[in-house]
Structures are given as structure tokens and as C-alpha cells.
Amino acid sequence: xxxxxxxxxxxxxxSPMGELDVRSAPETRHYLDKLIDKGNxxxxxxxxxxxxxxxxxxxxxxxxxxxxxxxxxIPLSVSHLNDQIDKVFRVSGLYQIxxxxxx
Amino acid sequence: xxxxxxxxMILPAIRGNEGFARAAVAAFCAPLSPTIEEINxxxxxxxxxxxxVIVHAYPNKExxxxxxxxxxxxxxxxxxxxxxxxxVKDIEEAKKPFYTTKSADEHSGMGFTIMEAFMxxxxxxxxxxxxxxxxxxxxxxxxx
Numbered sequence: 333x334x335x336x337x338x339x340x341x342x343x344x345x346x347s348p349m350g351e352l353d354v355r356s357a358p359e360t361r362h363y364l365d366k367l368i369d370k371g372n373x374x375x376x377x378x379x380x381x382x383x384x385x386x387x388x389x390x391x392x393x394x395x396x397x398x399x400x401x402x403x404x405x406i407p408l409s410v411s412h413l414n415d416q417i418d419k420v421f422r423v424s425g426l427y428q429i430x431x432x433x434x435x
Numbered sequence: 436x437x438x439x440x441x442x443x444m445i446l447p448a449i450r451g452n453e454g455f456a457r458a459a460v461a462a463f464c465a466p467l468s469p470t471i472e473e474i475n476x477x478x479x480x481x482x483x484x485x486x487x488v489i490v491h492a493y494p495n496k497e498x499x500x501x502x503x504x505x506x507x508x509x510x511x512x513x514x515x516x517x518x519x520x521x522x523v524k525d526i527e528e529a530k531k532p533f534y535t536t537k538s539a540d541e542h543s544g545m546g547f548t549i550m551e552a553f554m555x556x557x558x559x560x561x562x563x564x565x566x567x568x569x570x571x572x573x574x575x576x577x578x579x
Contacts, residue, residue, distance in 0.1 A: 355450045357541075385478065389543070391543035419479075420479065423549055424543070
């Protein structure tokens with residue numbers, strides 16, 4: 333998994349590239365946790381435009397990061413989900429916890 | 436119903452093979468002319484079932500995951516994912532949303548919920564110490 337990041341006006345946008353599944357979950361978790369540890373942002377947006385596929389392993393990764401960020405009072409949202417990932421979010425009820433934004 | 440095509444793959448139950456498995460099953464279904472949504476549904480369900488084998492079936496040992504895909508002449512595809520691992524103790528419990536035996540590892544417990552939602556039917560058979568078999572069916576293509 334390759335990640336692009338962009339920090340502007342306190343909003344950190346992270347854009348992973350590839351497929352989020354049981355193979356890529358550990359490195360995704362590790363990468364995001366290092367950023368969260370730095371904590372130099374007030375909002376995190378995960379931009380999924382270059383993520384082709386996600387299964388329930390990704391749900392676990394997202395919920396774990398959501399909890400870490402919640403402790404720090406930092407909101408997490410997602411953007412640009414493809415139809416497959418949108419369906420995983422809808423079926424699992426993940427949208428009730430992590431909102432999608434288009435910005 | 437007549438079988439029109441069948442493939443059987445045996446893969447080591449190791450991380451990374453879920454990606455190959457879902458892509459291979461999707462490619463095998465291509466002659467049915469599935470919609471993008473249908474093929475994504477099958478890929479997602481296969482990924483969940485194979486991930487279960489990788490994560491749960493063989494604690495502290497190596498093992499195999501068998502993927503048996505059959506296409507019938509009424510455009511129904513069945514995918515059977517089989518392991519000879521530890522087995523699922525309580526299948527009804529395991530099917531509940533957010534149920535996981537590995538919450539410390541951040542597993543979401545949504546695997547079976549997604550398989551059920553993305554396919555037309557799901558059956559799970561398991562015996563302690565003998566293994567687990569997941570059978571999923573979906574009608575795909577122009578007549579679905």
C-alpha cells in the first residue's frame with residue numbers, strides 16, 4: 333500500500349492506493365497510527381479515490397483508527413468511495429459512525 | 436440444473452491469497468456477463484470467506500484453503516470455500532454482526548454479514564477440529 337498525504341488548514345487528507353484487505357491492513361494501520369501519534373492536525377479525511385477494493389478487514393482498521401482519534405477529539409471522515417466500498421459501508425452500518433464527505 | 440463449468444483451486448491459507456482468490460473467481464465468472472455490481476459482490480464475499488480461513492482456521496500451523504466454483508446452466512454460480520482447520524464453535528453466534536473472537540486484533544466481525552448480504556444464499560458447515568465449509572450461491576448475468 334502506498335499513501336499520499338496532504339496537510340492544509342489543519343485538515344490531514346490521506347489517500348491510500350491499492351486494496352484494503354487482510355494483506356494490506358497491518359501496514360495501513362501502522363502508517364495511520366504514526367500520523368495520529370504526531371497529531372499535528374484537527375481533522376482526518378481518508379480519501380478512497382485510489383482504493384479499488386475493501387472488505388470487512390478494512391472496517392476493523394477504520395473503526396480502530398476512529399476510536400484512537402475519538403480519544404483525541406479529532407473527527408474522521410472518508411471521501412470518494414467507489415460503489416463496492418460504498419456497499420460495504422452501507423451493509424455494515426459504518427456510515428453511522430464514519431461520515432462520507434466530498435471535499 | 437446442469438453444470439456448465441467448474442474450477443477447483445487449492446491455496447495455502449496465507450495473507451495475500453485472498454486477493455488472488457477473489458480475482459480468480461471473478462475472472463472465472465466473466466463468461467456469464469455479470470454486471471460490475473454482481474462481480475464486486477462475488478469478489479467481496481469470496482474475500483470474506485477466504486480471509487476467515489487465513490485468520491481463523493489454522494492457529495499456529497499451516498493449512499490449505501480450497502475454493503470450488505461451479506457455474507450452472509441457469510446462470511447460478513456457487514462458491515464453496517473449504518478448510519480443514521479448527522472449526523467454528525457456534526455458527527449462529529459467528530454469523531451475528533460484529534461477533535468476533537479476535538476483537539483485540541481489530542477484526543470487525545462483519546464477514547458473514549457481508550457474505551449473506553452480497554450473495555443470494557450462504558450455508559456454513561463446521562465440525563470442531565475437522566474444518567469448515569462455506570457455500571455461497573448467486574444468480575448472475577443477464578437473467579438475474
